[in-house]
Amino acid sequence: MTGAADRDAELVARYLAGDTSAFDSLMRAHQDRVFGICLRVLRDREAALDATQETFITVFRKADRFSGHSAFSTWLYRVAVNTCHDSIRRSRRHATEPLPEWNDPGDPRSGDAIAAADLRPTVETALSSLPEEFRAAVILSDLEGLSLQMVADALDVPLGTVKSRVFRGRRLLAGLLGNPEGLHDPQIGEHHA
Amino acid sequence: MHSHDPDLIAAVAEQAIGGAIGGAAAAELTACPRCSAELELQRSALDALRSLPAAAMTPAEAAGVRAGVAAALGIAPAVDPAPRRSKARWTAVTAAAALAGMLAFVPVLGLFSGGDDAAPPAMDATAFESKEGTVVSADDGGPVDPASLPENADYPADAVPPGGAGDLTAPPEGVIAAGVPPEALVGNASLAELLAAGPEDAAWTMEAPTRVALQCADAAEYALGPDFIALNAPAFLDDGREVVVYLGGDWSALVALDPADCSTALRLP
Numbered sequence: 001m002t003g004a005a006d007r008d009a010e011l012v013a014r015y016l017a018g019d020t021s022a023f024d025s026l027m028r029a030h031q032d033r034v035f036g037i038c039l040r041v042l043r044d045r046e047a048a049l050d051a052t053q054e055t056f057i058t059v060f061r062k063a064d065r066f067s068g069h070s071a072f073s074t075w076l077y078r079v080a081v082n083t084c085h086d087s088i089r090r091s092r093r094h095a096t097e098p099l100p101e102w103n104d105p106g107d108p109r110s111g112d113a114i115a116a117a118d119l120r121p122t123v124e125t126a127l128s129s130l131p132e133e134f135r136a137a138v139i140l141s142d143l144e145g146l147s148l149q150m151v152a153d154a155l156d157v158p159l160g161t162v163k164s165r166v167f168r169g170r171r172l173l174a175g176l177l178g179n180p181e182g183l184h185d186p187q188i189g190e191h192h193a
Numbered sequence: 194m195h196s197h198d199p200d201l202i203a204a205v206a207e208q209a210i211g212g213a214i215g216g217a218a219a220a221e222l223t224a225c226p227r228c229s230a231e232l233e234l235q236r237s238a239l240d241a242l243r244s245l246p247a248a249a250m251t252p253a254e255a256a257g258v259r260a261g262v263a264a265a266l267g268i269a270p271a272v273d274p275a276p277r278r279s280k281a282r283w284t285a286v287t288a289a290a291a292l293a294g295m296l297a298f299v300p301v302l303g304l305f306s307g308g309d310d311a312a313p314p315a316m317d318a319t320a321f322e323s324k325e326g327t328v329v330s331a332d333d334g335g336p337v338d339p340a341s342l343p344e345n346a347d348y349p350a351d352a353v354p355p356g357g358a359g360d361l362t363a364p365p366e367g368v369i370a371a372g373v374p375p376e377a378l379v380g381n382a383s384l385a386e387l388l389a390a391g392p393e394d395a396a397w398t399m400e401a402p403t404r405v406a407l408q409c410a411d412a413a414e415y416a417l418g419p420d421f422i423a424l425n426a427p428a429f430l431d432d433g434r435e436v437v438v439y440l441g442g443d444w445s446a447l448v449a450l451d452p453a454d455c456s457t458a459l460r461l462p
Contacts, residue, residue: 004208004236008319020268023262023263023268024259025260025264027262028255028259028261031250031255031258031259032248032249032250032255035248035249035250035254035255035258036248036249037246039248040248048248048255049250049257049258052258053258053261053262053265054252056258056262057261057265057266058264058267060262061266098279123241123242123244123245124245126241126244138238138242142238142239142242142243143242143245163199163203164199166203167199167202167203167235168237169238170203170233170234170235170239170242171231171235171238171243173238173241174233174234174235174237174238174241175234177237177238179233179237181230182234182238191455
């Protein structure tokens with residue numbers, strides 16, 4: 001494991017032994033990245049703060065199950081992603097949102113570039129409209145800078161699946177941002193696990 | 194031949210291949226129209242993602258999250274000299290303060306700590322008062338301009354915020370204390386004014402459910418109906434359990450659910 005992973009493992013051990021300063025160190029070391037993941041996934045600051053808190057509560061309550069065979073951060077990010085997805089599912093049960101306007105994008109052949117641009121979503125909006133599994137992979141890889149192997153560990157899927165999800169997620173994102181080619185997914189990379 | 198190799202396209206887009214090899218790979222992809230189009234998609238997506246601002250908590254938000262986690266785990270976090278809270282949190286703690294004020298008029302119920310062994314939060318007596326069955330408030334009972342507070346200081350220099358430090362395994366004195374920093378009260382109107390404002394005041398609006406409230410969202414909706422609003426602030430029974438508190442739409446009823454099984458732990462009146 002890396003130096004950071006070793007340090008995390010040591011902090012977890014100290015926390016389990018009753019050293020509450022280790023709790024504070026672990027939180028400070030990872031809180032921003034966990035919040036970043038949650039904010040990107042949920043797109044709501046308060047919900048992201050809640051999810052961040054819930055993630056850490058879950059992880060610390062189950063810290064005795066941390067084996068140390070994989071990085072603490074990987075486990076933490078997995079819990080964060082799952083917590084966010086749970087939050088989204090709960091929200092969907094309680095709210096029905098209208099389809100965004102850009103779900104019906106301007107016809108690029110119309111030549112009305114201004115009208116098409118007005119309907120184009122922001123990067124954040126486009127990112128949020130990616131399929132859940134693509135979005136998580138893109139966020140962890142391209143926004144949080146995790147290695148593909150770490151993303152695979154965090155999402156608990158094979159490395160090839162992560163490669164495919166990141167590739168196709170970017171492709172779809174580009175499509176949502178105005179490149180119509182990206183909206184046609186030829187299932188590239190599904191086989192290259 | 195790397196014709197349309199997604200790994201290669203991704204690597205070139207990410208500029209993960211440097212030097213002559215990277216240049217040769219890019220040239221090869223450019224020579225293939227389909228590969229070139231794929232490369233452009235990958236690059237444009239990466240450029241868009243890199244244009245996003247960094248997502249970070251403010252120091253106050255980070256301190257609030259750490260305090261919340263510590264409270265849930267029953268451990269004492271370090272006190273942060275954090276800035277004031279965001280508006281959303283502000284309205285939440287305002288409502289929490291109002292709830293505490295409301296309960297101050299309700300005699301002897303399970304939410305009161307009551308016991309002699311419940312350690313009162315250590316407060317700066319010159320700035321705040323803490324009375325059992327009530328809440329901490331400005332000592333003159335009037336509003337205090339938040340701008341008059343020290344910069345980057347949530348709490349008076351020698352005060353320990355309720356729930357911010359000390360033994361969180363013991364229930365805090367009063368009804369709702371943990372997570373409600375003193376400035377939530379000194380920065381707003383007096384309790385009497387808060388109560389008089391009632392549910393019509395925008396400040397009562399809850400903008401997001403708390404973590405424990407989410408656990409019981411379904412049960413609460415089923416049992417209480419849509420007129421009850423979950424308070425976005427921690428509340429504890431006198432045995433230390435955290436509960437989810439709901440206020441009725443007419444602001445006359447209160448229900449506390451135990452997040453462990455979403456059963457009703459307390460109902461007022």
